[in-house]
Amino acid sequence: MTITAPQGFRAAGVKAGIKASGNPDLALVVNDGPLKAGAAVFTSNRVAAAPVHWSRQVVSDGRVDAVVLNSGGANACTGPQGFQNTHATAEKVADVLGISASDVVVCSTGLIGEHLPMDKILPGVEAAAAGLSEDGGSAAATAIMTTDSVAKEAVFTGTDAEGKTFTVGGIAKGAGMLAPGLATMLVVLTTDAQVPAEELDVVLRDATRVTFDRTDSDGCMSTNDTVVLLASGASDAIPSAEQLGAGVTQVCAELARKLIGDAEGASHDIAIRTFNAASERDAEVVGRSVARSNLFKTAIFGKDPNWGRVLSSVGTTDAVFEPDQLNVSMNGIQICRNGGIGDDRGLVDLESREVLVEIDLQAGDAEATIWTNDLTHDYVHENSAYSS
């Protein structure tokens, strides 16, 4: 179940020959309407890729007819030529589909600082257009993979106040550079709900704020992050913003969880829940500081409940707390109590892939959970040879 589960969408994924491996590397998603609403959020990195600059303009009027995505090259830090290549890709999509290039979102992922092979991209767009299908969502999900080991898809079905059914679908890629502001990745979401573009934008921002924005695999922010949400209005359902928002958030949460579960070289998926915080922002800041501690992350890899590395990270933040009132639990064992030694650290079992770290700030009633991974030999291995 994927982005073609909602009515009014076709998709394709093809082998354009961009990747040396010969794996699928170009995807196309088309919104057949009747509504052609679109919204997107992008990386907050100031060094943004050419497709991000292009697509920001495309979505600014709330209309998106198609999304073209390539793996095998980020088209970032490629100067004016890079922007021309993005433009040419959108024009090609517009040509073959009979739409306007200004309604075509472009996404790229791969190595930074290399030009895209346009002699592969443009024929690839033709092949993808020829292969568009109402069952093509999974092929698109596969074609956007880089170091992902599995394609990532999710779907949600809900009803509006009158009991009419709407569907939300999503695909995602991303396995490294998962970090702040927006977890580094490409995500396409679709829905057949009838929803105005301005409402779509609010729903998307609310959903990403509590899902992808709280996914921080390695603290590194990409130049290419894009999450785009398309609405076709092809169903009869007119859900409220709350009803649609619940669906979009659930799909985003499921995709974010799958990104963490497939992060490069990771052996543990770690949820850092900070509670009794003075504000949600404080809880986020504390969780993120721990999620970015290499010493904490290597300790979890070594199945070592080294809670001192949690406290030393919390201590670097400006969140409201008193050092002698901090409590920390790992997988249910409270190993730090009131800033000091708690239960026996030998009781903590870190054998399972999922790890829950709970930080009690004793400063209020807000909370937030940040998802991250451990830091492993395989992470170092995969990322030490990425471009070579």
Added chain:
Amino acid sequence: MTITAPQGFRAAGVKAGIKASGNPDLALVVNDGPLKAGAAVFTSNRVAAAPVHWSRQVVSDGRVDAVVLNSGGANACTGPQGFQNTHATAEKVADVLGISASDVVVCSTGLIGEHLPMDKILPGVEAAAAGLSEDGGSAAATAIMTTDSVAKEAVFTGTDAEGKTFTVGGIAKGAGMLAPGLATMLVVLTTDAQVPAEELDVVLRDATRVTFDRTDSDGCMSTNDTVVLLASGASDAIPSAEQLGAGVTQVCAELARKLIGDAEGASHDIAIRTFNAASERDAEVVGRSVARSNLFKTAIFGKDPNWGRVLSSVGTTDAVFEPDQLNVSMNGIQICRNGGIGDDRGLVDLESREVLVEIDLQAGDAEATIWTNDLTHDYVHENSAYSS
């Protein structure tokens, strides 16, 4: 040449039995005067260890008679009992030396969240006092090592306006948790110059700001960082603040360089020089953002001049720059020019241990250099099994 090179100091390092390995683990440094001035800077981590809380009080009056340091336990996150243990250690030093406990700086390093074995510490203080010697600096340097592979010492000799000689000596330990605000470590500096305590404080802060504060091995800030500077006034020299500052800065720079050179598991020492910045602060922020990128650090480990990972880190900062005006060189090859593709990345040679990354912001005339290390299999290995 070490902390006992300046006149007026004795030191010792002994095996107190704190470390399971049986290696030396307790050091004592005594200022025999006639001047007994002292200044110190400490971690800015809000979760500070008991000895940091204690020693902040000790140095507040500008007088320090002795420094006692133990490895094998950080005495951090150990509650009221931890503070009592620090106090008892200072009292023991005071007893055996016939001085006041309120003039004894205490430093600890090792695992967080465990109580110190006071039945080993107190006899160790007696043994160290009995072993104090004017040649004892190197023994002290050895006794404060944790995962360091070598003892770290440095010395500087200068003259005042009248040609009279003064000496500055230093020892340091630290191999992981080297990071912001203050590179995580213990450092003792000595000088026989005649200098008032208030001037000593200014000299020390100026020196650490451009040396240890710009050393960021793994982005993790310790709970125990301490740099203490003692002046005995035992020479005839009365250097100006500039003359003394130059010596202290040189010793700090040499020790900081040795810390980076011995960082846990590192295979490259990386200098990130950011220049043409609008301010020194901007240059520091940009350098630190790159120094903390795990993707950049693993690329250097893999000898991969992946400059996209430099730009994507620079893009997360608020420094003054235009993305299309950034230049990046590695070991002299300008692989990124005006935010885009520069010279052939294949020309970059990353075989040597020392790597120089130069980032040209084209935004002003300030600059700063941050020192860091690559992220390696050995870093993950050493830190995944530290407390187990």
